[in-house]
Structure formats: C-alpha cells, structure tokens
Amino acid sequence: MSIEINGQTIETDEEGYLTNLGDWNEDIAKVLAEQDELELTSNHWEVINFLREYYDEYQIAPAVRVLTKAIGKKLGPDKGNSKYLYDLFPYGPAKQACRFAGLPKPTGCV
Amino acid sequence: MAKFTVPVIAEYLETPKLQPDVMQGAGPFVAKPDMQKALGFPEQLVDDWQHVALDKMGELLKKYRSLQVYMDACVKCGACTDKCHYMLGTGDPKNMPVARQDLMRKVYRRYFTLAGKYFPKLVGAVDLTESVLDDWYNYYHQCSECRRCSVFCPYGIDTAEVTMAAREILASVGRGQKYANEIIGKVYTIGNNLGLPEPALRNTLEGLEEDIFDDTGVAVRLPLDEKGADILLVTPSADFFAEPHVDGLMGYAKVFHQMGASWTLSSHASEAANFGLFIGSYDNMRRLTLRIREAALELGVKRIIFGECGHAWRVAYSFLNTLAGPFDFLDPRYPIPQHICEYTYDALQAGLLTFDKSANDHRVVTFHDSCNVARASRMGNMAGGQFIIPRALIKASCNHFHDMAADTIHDQTFCCGGGGGLLTDDLLELRVKGALPRMQALKQVVEQHQVTHMAAICAICKSQFSKVLPYYGFEMDQIISVHQLVGDALVLTPSE
Numbered sequence: 001m002s003i004e005i006n007g008q009t010i011e012t013d014e015e016g017y018l019t020n021l022g023d024w025n026e027d028i029a030k031v032l033a034e035q036d037e038l039e040l041t042s043n044h045w046e047v048i049n050f051l052r053e054y055y056d057e058y059q060i061a062p063a064v065r066v067l068t069k070a071i072g073k074k075l076g077p078d079k080g081n082s083k084y085l086y087d088l089f090p091y092g093p094a095k096q097a098c099r100f101a102g103l104p105k106p107t108g109c110v
Numbered sequence: 111m112a113k114f115t116v117p118v119i120a121e122y123l124e125t126p127k128l129q130p131d132v133m134q135g136a137g138p139f140v141a142k143p144d145m146q147k148a149l150g151f152p153e154q155l156v157d158d159w160q161h162v163a164l165d166k167m168g169e170l171l172k173k174y175r176s177l178q179v180y181m182d183a184c185v186k187c188g189a190c191t192d193k194c195h196y197m198l199g200t201g202d203p204k205n206m207p208v209a210r211q212d213l214m215r216k217v218y219r220r221y222f223t224l225a226g227k228y229f230p231k232l233v234g235a236v237d238l239t240e241s242v243l244d245d246w247y248n249y250y251h252q253c254s255e256c257r258r259c260s261v262f263c264p265y266g267i268d269t270a271e272v273t274m275a276a277r278e279i280l281a282s283v284g285r286g287q288k289y290a291n292e293i294i295g296k297v298y299t300i301g302n303n304l305g306l307p308e309p310a311l312r313n314t315l316e317g318l319e320e321d322i323f324d325d326t327g328v329a330v331r332l333p334l335d336e337k338g339a340d341i342l343l344v345t346p347s348a349d350f351f352a353e354p355h356v357d358g359l360m361g362y363a364k365v366f367h368q369m370g371a372s373w374t375l376s377s378h379a380s381e382a383a384n385f386g387l388f389i390g391s392y393d394n395m396r397r398l399t400l401r402i403r404e405a406a407l408e409l410g411v412k413r414i415i416f417g418e419c420g421h422a423w424r425v426a427y428s429f430l431n432t433l434a435g436p437f438d439f440l441d442p443r444y445p446i447p448q449h450i451c452e453y454t455y456d457a458l459q460a461g462l463l464t465f466d467k468s469a470n471d472h473r474v475v476t477f478h479d480s481c482n483v484a485r486a487s488r489m490g491n492m493a494g495g496q497f498i499i500p501r502a503l504i505k506a507s508c509n510h511f512h513d514m515a516a517d518t519i520h521d522q523t524f525c526c527g528g529g530g531g532l533l534t535d536d537l538l539e540l541r542v543k544g545a546l547p548r549m550q551a552l553k554q555v556v557e558q559h560q561v562t563h564m565a566a567i568c569a570i571c572k573s574q575f576s577k578v579l580p581y582y583g584f585e586m587d588q589i590i591s592v593h594q595l596v597g598d599a600l601v602l603t604p605s606e
Contacts, residue, residue: 058307107303108383109383110348
C-alpha cells in the first residue's frame, strides 16, 4: 500500500503505518488523518508532537498513562485523561495517533 | 462505527441461523518474510508446499499422539456445534468446532488412512489443494484455542491442539500469521511483545511509582533488574503499557509492598505471554520460555511469580518445567511457578493484608474467567482453585459481587473473543462477533444486579473488552484488572 502526496509516493504497510519512519512530515500526517475522516487540530498536534519526541528518546511510543500524564501537565488536568485522548483519536490514542505521527504500531496484547 | 453488522444481544443466547461461508475470506495478514525467518520458518510459500505440509503433518501425528487420536476419534455427535463463541456470533457452519477440525481431518483421511487413499469420495477425503490451504488459513484463525468445545466433547477432543497443529503446518510452508510472528520476533530482539526497550520500561515504572505516591502518599516501588531480589515477577508487557492493565500492575506492587517482599521485574524477561503456544510451535515456545529461566538465574531469585496473563499461566503452569527446567535453583517451599493471585490469596489467608472494601463501593463487580486459566490450569492446592481464588480476592476487596450465568463461567466460560493470537485489528469483525456470548451474559447481570465492572486476569481479555464493549453499548472502561480492585482497597502502611 502507499499514499500519494505532492507528487510523491510514500509506502505504508497494509494497516496504513509508514514503512519508512523517516518519510514522515506534517503533510503526511494530515493525509493519514484524512483517511480516517479526521481533521487535525492544534489539540491533535500536541499529542502527535509529544509522541514523536518520546519516540526519539525511547524508540517506542509512550504508555497510555505516560501520555495522559504528559498531556495533563501541558494542557491542564481536565485533558490529562484517556477520555480526552479517545475523543481526539477515536480508534485509540496508542494506535491511531501513532499512525498519524509516523510511528510503528504498538503490538502485543494491547 | 462498524463496517459490519454487530450482533444484537437477545434475551437468551440463541443458536443462530446458519449462514454458510459468511466468514469466508483471506484471513488475517500473512507474516512478512523477515518475520517468518526470525522464527525459523520459510520466508514465503515454498514451491513444494504440498509435500512439506504433508511431511509436517506426518511428523506432528507421530510427535503428538493426541493429534492422531483427535483425527480418528470424532464420531460427529454434534455436541460441540453450538459451543463455540465464533459459531454463535457469526453463524458460519465452518466455525462449528467439528467442521473446523474436519478441514484437517479430511486431508488426514486422504493421505494417512487406507480408505482415504483408495476410496477418497466414500470417506469424505480430499486432496490438499491450494483452496484447502486457504480455508485452513482463514478458519484456523477463527479459533481462539479456548477449548470450550472440548469441555462438551464426549471424547475429549481438544480443538485447540488441532488448530495449533494446523497453524504450525501453515507456518512451516511459509504461511505464518503476521500478528503472532511479528510479536514473537520482538521478544527475541527486545524482550517483550510490545518492543519496549529497557530505558522506556524503566521510565514507565518510575512514572508509575510517582503515580502511586501521588495517590496514596506511600512510596511503593516497582524495581527493575535488581539482582538478589527474592521474587522475579514476569508479567505481560501490556501491563506496562495499556489501560486497565497498568492499574493491575500497580496492584501487584502494592501487595508486594505490603508484604515487605523483595521483588523485581526483569528487562530480559519483560514478557509473560508466550505466543509460541498460539502458533503451535514447540521450538518457539521453548525459546520464549528460556528467557525467563535466564533472567531468574541472572538475577539470582528464589521464586518466580506470573502476573495476570491467561495463556502465560497455561504455559507456565503446564509446561514451564519441561520447557525450561529443572528449576532446582528456586526455593522448593513455594510453588514453581506461582500466580500473583495465589500469592495475594496466601497473604490474605494468613491475615497479612487489610482491606478497606468501601474503596470499591462505587463498583458492582462480576468476574470473567479467562479460558486458558479456567480450562487448562489450576491455582492453589484445591480443585477449582482457579475459579475460587480470583473470586476470593474480589470479594475481599469489594462489597458488591455477582457472578454471571452458570453456563458462562468457570470451565464453561466463554472466550473474550480475542484469544489465541486473534487480538489484531485485521480480525476486528470476528472479535466483535465472537464476543457476543460474553456480552449477552454481562448484559444480564448489568440488568439484574446493576453490575458496573467486569474484572479479568488476562491481558488479552482486558484489551479485547476495552475494544469491543462499546460495540455492544457498554463503556470501554467497564473492564478492570482483579489487582486493581485489590490495590484500590488494600490499606497501605508507609515504608520505614
């Protein structure tokens, strides 16, 4: 599978995650979100940017609780909960937000 | 929300109208060449796959005498036909356990029985063609190896073993499943299903210590790789990552704290789950299990305790010693291995834990028996301990507990719908439909007893229910860890 963007072809796996994480840019995130009929707002970007920063440091997406805590610290306690994150990313903050952020899909019993 | 029709929960669980081939399809994603290679399987479908498959089948029939018996013994009595949650949820007759098994049995008859070799049509024997192989791949990934049908089989035929054999044959010809095989590869390279490296694990655990301190004012530790600890806790990596699993992990830590136990997690064995079981591969199951032995030796522990993980407990309880033993370096005064529920139960029986049950008064709880714990293992030293002990922990922590209907619990429990290597998004329709019988039983206790939460002791069950509960009108957070209930009610004393 692949997506077309600005005349370029970007490869994805069968679930829509980028094959080469280095291909990622903000336009790609927008296209991936459009596939799920979502428009990325500044609230989405807060999460996506945090995921990418965490991934840079740890080579894995943060645990859901690490993410909620970080978002709560940044945007206020009313947003530091999984309900807020599920409202933003209905298919789950771990999987859907990782896809938009160009990170691999979390695997296992999750 | 769904691109498929979600079954409607009726007043009673009804056997659906049969819809032949309604679940026909390509099955879950096939493993990529590198995922196959890492597990010692061919990278893609081999040219002479038919010969390789039949050789493998012959090998398995010799190696596992049980498989030979299961191929020969079925008399088509029909007792299993309406016992499978996938059959009940989809109506596809090939999901009747007998029919799913027969996908292999008719090939077995063709190549391994005299009648089938000479008079195939008379005995319903068929050649192993590519379309038969496709059917295997599709329908042997519509069995969660939960073994509910086996409870009702008068011959005790274990459908899970047939499914495992089929999957092993499939992987051996180059048709492994992506979800399971990718995950097993991650354990080999990183140490756990998630691919959580040691620094990330350490950071996560430190965060959880902070959370417990913020909540309770008590410094409860979650130690990692501490040499010389008495207890090695091996738990599913989902416990580090997902909700509601992580609350269960904090619950174990609180119990250890309260017992003054010396314990540690290991970054080398940071996974209890053993997906080698799901794909029927003894070699991979053993390789995964050996990591636990290596960690125990490296850290010099005296005991091994498993966290809340259904099939991990099955592999540990039934096979740990034969796969990775002898464990003569562990303290023989304790069970080898031990389940976290047994540990907490023993402490409870000894009067060493104090509970404030009112902490759970906002919850009315029921318990979902996980299939691999219920039907393939035991806890404690009494028959049925695997049913009694988790319920005893819940009742010690909560004032309000109600069981679901008797034919949906204990050894007759229904699978969550995501077990056996099927907890993957490419099988979501199957997972949602397969959850129907459990959802039906849950709805009943919700209506009769105002149940608010269903507790479980399996990472797969917890993730599966978080995902599928909303399809049936429940909230995703109505699934909860048993050790969250324990942890919330446990009265903690500060460290000295």
